[in-house]
Amino acid sequence: xxxxxxxxxVVNTFRGREDICAHDFRPMDKEITIEDYRTxxxxxxxxxxxxxxxxxxxxxxxxxxxxxxxxDPNPQxxxxxxxxxxxxxxxxxxxxxxxxSSGSGAHIWLFFEDxxxxxxxxxxxxxVAEKVGQKFKEIYPRQDKLSGKGLGNLVRLPYWNKSKxxxxxxxxxxxxxxxxxWTYRSEIEASCVRFGTSLVPPSEDEYGLPGEIASMIKxxxxxxxRKWHRMFDDSFDGDRxxxxxxxxxxxxxxxxxxxxxxxxSTLRHWCEKEGYEKGGNDVWLSTVINNAYxxxxxxxSSESEQSSETVVDCANVFLKSVGANHxxxxxxxxxxxxxxxxxPGEVAIIAARPGHGKSALALQWLIYQAxxxxxxxxxxxxxxxxxxxxxxxxxxFPEDEQYWEENKNEIMAKIEDYWKDKGKLxxxxxxSIEDVETNIKSYVENNGVQLVxxxxxxxxxxxxxxxxxxxxxxxxxxxxGCARDYNIGILALCQVSREVEKRDNVEFQGxxxxxxxxxxxxxxxxxxxxxxxxxxxxDNPRRYDxxxxxxxxxxxxxxxxxxRFESSEQRFY
Numbered sequence: 001x002x003x004x005x006x007x008x009x010v011v012n013t014f015r016g017r018e019d020i021c022a023h024d025f026r027p028m029d030k031e032i033t034i035e036d037y038r039t040x041x042x043x044x045x046x047x048x049x050x051x052x053x054x055x056x057x058x059x060x061x062x063x064x065x066x067x068x069x070x071x072d073p074n075p076q077x078x079x080x081x082x083x084x085x086x087x088x089x090x091x092x093x094x095x096x097x098x099x100x101s102s103g104s105g106a107h108i109w110l111f112f113e114d115x116x117x118x119x120x121x122x123x124x125x126x127x128v129a130e131k132v133g134q135k136f137k138e139i140y141p142r143q144d145k146l147s148g149k150g151l152g153n154l155v156r157l158p159y160w161n162k163s164k165x166x167x168x169x170x171x172x173x174x175x176x177x178x179x180x181x182w183t184y185r186s187e188i189e190a191s192c193v194r195f196g197t198s199l200v201p202p203s204e205d206e207y208g209l210p211g212e213i214a215s216m217i218k219x220x221x222x223x224x225x226r227k228w229h230r231m232f233d234d235s236f237d238g239d240r241x242x243x244x245x246x247x248x249x250x251x252x253x254x255x256x257x258x259x260x261x262x263x264x265s266t267l268r269h270w271c272e273k274e275g276y277e278k279g280g281n282d283v284w285l286s287t288v289i290n291n292a293y294x295x296x297x298x299x300x301s302s303e304s305e306q307s308s309e310t311v312v313d314c315a316n317v318f319l320k321s322v323g324a325n326h327x328x329x330x331x332x333x334x335x336x337x338x339x340x341x342x343x344p345g346e347v348a349i350i351a352a353r354p355g356h357g358k359s360a361l362a363l364q365w366l367i368y369q370a371x372x373x374x375x376x377x378x379x380x381x382x383x384x385x386x387x388x389x390x391x392x393x394x395x396x397f398p399e400d401e402q403y404w405e406e407n408k409n410e411i412m413a414k415i416e417d418y419w420k421d422k423g424k425l426x427x428x429x430x431x432s433i434e435d436v437e438t439n440i441k442s443y444v445e446n447n448g449v450q451l452v453x454x455x456x457x458x459x460x461x462x463x464x465x466x467x468x469x470x471x472x473x474x475x476x477x478x479x480x481g482c483a484r485d486y487n488i489g490i491l492a493l494c495q496v497s498r499e500v501e502k503r504d505n506v507e508f509q510g511x512x513x514x515x516x517x518x519x520x521x522x523x524x525x526x527x528x529x530x531x532x533x534x535x536x537x538x539d540n541p542r543r544y545d546x547x548x549x550x551x552x553x554x555x556x557x558x559x560x561x562x563x564r565f566e567s568s569e570q571r572f573y
Contacts (some may be wrong), residue, residue, distance in 0.1 A: 015060040016050035053152035058115035065138035067105035094181035103162030119144035127195030250292035331368030342489040350527035381459035456493035
C-alpha cells in the first residue's frame with residue numbers, strides 16, 4: 001500500500017491541465033488533491049484522472065501505451081514495452097513502467113520537472129519508435145497542440161484496478177516505492193538530434209493543405225469543423241474514435257467532391273497531427289477512401305429516394321412489399337417461426353463458445369437452402385474440406401466410421417444422386433477478410449450464390465489493421481458491406497466471451513460478442529447458442545438453447561428457443 005508520502009509524490013508527478021481534472025471521466029473545474037487520490041481513487045470508489053496537455057500546449061509527463069486485446073498468454077506488449085524501456089535506459093534515461101488498469105498493457109513514462117512542448121516530446125517518441133523498430137499505437141499527448149475546443153486526452157492516475165508500477169527487469173514485479181526521475185528538455189532535444197529528428201516546431205498554418213480544405217476546417221458552420229478540431233477530446237476513446245473520425249472526414253470530403261489525391265493527403269495530415277500512425281499506410285488510407293465512396297453513394301441514393309417521395313408514396317411502397325419479402329430460413333421450425341430467417345442484404349450473427357454448435361447450425365442452414373435450389377457458399381477459416389465433408393456425410397448418414405469405410409461408393413452415389421437437382425453448396429477455405437470479399441464477389445457473379453456463411457470472424461486477418469479490436473471492427477463493417485452490395489444473406493459466425501460461462505443462468509447480451517462492439521451494431525440478426533451436452537452434469541444432454549438477441553427488420557416472436565441437437569447427425573430439431 002502506498003505511504004502518505006508516496007501518494008503525495010504520485011499526485012505531484014502526474015500533473016497535467018492546471019485547472020481541470022476528471023472524476024469518473026467527467027471534467028471537474030478543480031485541481032487533483034491528495035485527498036481525492038487517497039479517499040476516492042485508491043479506494044476504488046471514483047476513478048480520478050488528469051488531462052495530459054496544459055493550456056499552453058506543454059506537458060509535465062508523457063508516455064507510450066502498449067495494449068493487448070488478444071487474450072494471448074504470452075502477449076507481445078510485454079516484449080515491446082521491455083524493448084522501449086531498455087532502449088531508454090541505454091540512452092541515459094530513467095523511465096517508469098506502469099501496468100495499465102486492464103492488466104493487459106503497459107505505459108512507459110517520462111516525467112519533466114519543468115513543462116516541455118507537446119510537439120517536442122511527440123517527436124522524441126517517434127524517434128524512439130524508429131530506433132526500436134516499432135510503431136507506437138498511442139503516444140500521450142496525442143496532439144502537438146490543442147484546438148482550443150477540447151481538453152486533450154484523459155489519463156487515469158496509477159493504482160486504478162490492476163494498475164501498478166513494476167520493474168520490467170525483474171519479471172514485472174510490483175515496485176515497493178514510486179521514485180520518479182526528472183527528465184529535462186535539453187536531454188530530449190539532444191536525443192532528437194541523435195535520432196536525426198528536426199527540432200523545428202510544426203508550422204502554425206494549415207500545413208500547406210489546399211485552400212478549399214483549410215476553409216472548411218476554419219469554418220465553424222462546416223460539417224467538417226467539429227471532427228477536425230476534435231471537439232470531443234474530453235471523451236476521447238482511443239483508436240476506435242480515431243478510426244471513426246478518419247472515416248467521417250473522408251466521407252465529408254467525398255461528399256464535397258474533393259479530388260481523391262487531396263483526400264488522401266488531408267487524411268494523412270490529420271492522422272499525423274493526432275498521432276495516429278496508421279495514417280502513413282497508403283493501403284489503409286485507400287481502403288478508408290473506398291469505403292467512404294461506397295457510403296456516400298448510398299447516402300446520395302437514399303437522399304434522392306426520400307426527396308422524391310411523399311409520406312403517401314412511402315406508405316404505398318411499404319404495402320407493396322408486404323408479403324413479398326424473401327427470407328432464407330434455416331429449416332428448423334422453431335427458429336423460422338420466431339424470425340423467418342435472414343434476408344438479402346442482411347447479416348445474421350451466430351455466436352457461441354467453442355464447440356457449442358455454431359458451425360453445425362450454419363451448415364444445416366446452408367444445406368436446407370441448397371435443397372431448396374438456393375446456391376450457397378461456406379467460407380471457413382477453421383475447418384478443412386475433409387471436416388466439412390464429414391459433417392455433410394453425417395447429416396445424411398448418421399452412422400460410424402466402420403459403416404462409412406465399408407460403404408464408400410454407395411454413400412457417394414446416394415449423395416451425388418440426392419444433390420443432382422438441388423442448388424449448389426460451395427466450400428472455400430479463407431484466412432483474411434480480403435479472401436472473403438474476393439470469394440463472395442466471384443461466387444455471386446459466376447455462380448449466383450445468394451446465401452453465405454463465414455466461419456468464423458475472429459479467425460480472420462486484415463491486411464490493413466493490426467490490433468484485434470480494430471481488425472474485428474473492420475471485418476464486421478466489410479462483411480456488412482458485402483451483404484448490402486451484393487444483396488445476399490450472410491451468416492457470420494462469432495465467438496462469445498468466457499464471461500458467459502461464469503453466470504449462474506446462461507443468459508446472453510449483445511456485448512458478449514468478443515473483441516468488438518461493432519459486431520452488435522452491424523448485425524441485423526443475432527442468435528446465441530448454448531449446448532447443454534457440453535455440461536457433464538446436464539440432465540438433458542441433447543438440449544440446445546438458442547437466444548435471439550436482436551432482429552433489426554422485424555419482430556421476434558419467441559426470444560428463447562429450446563432445440564434438440566443430435567450430435568451423431570450434426571443436426572438440430
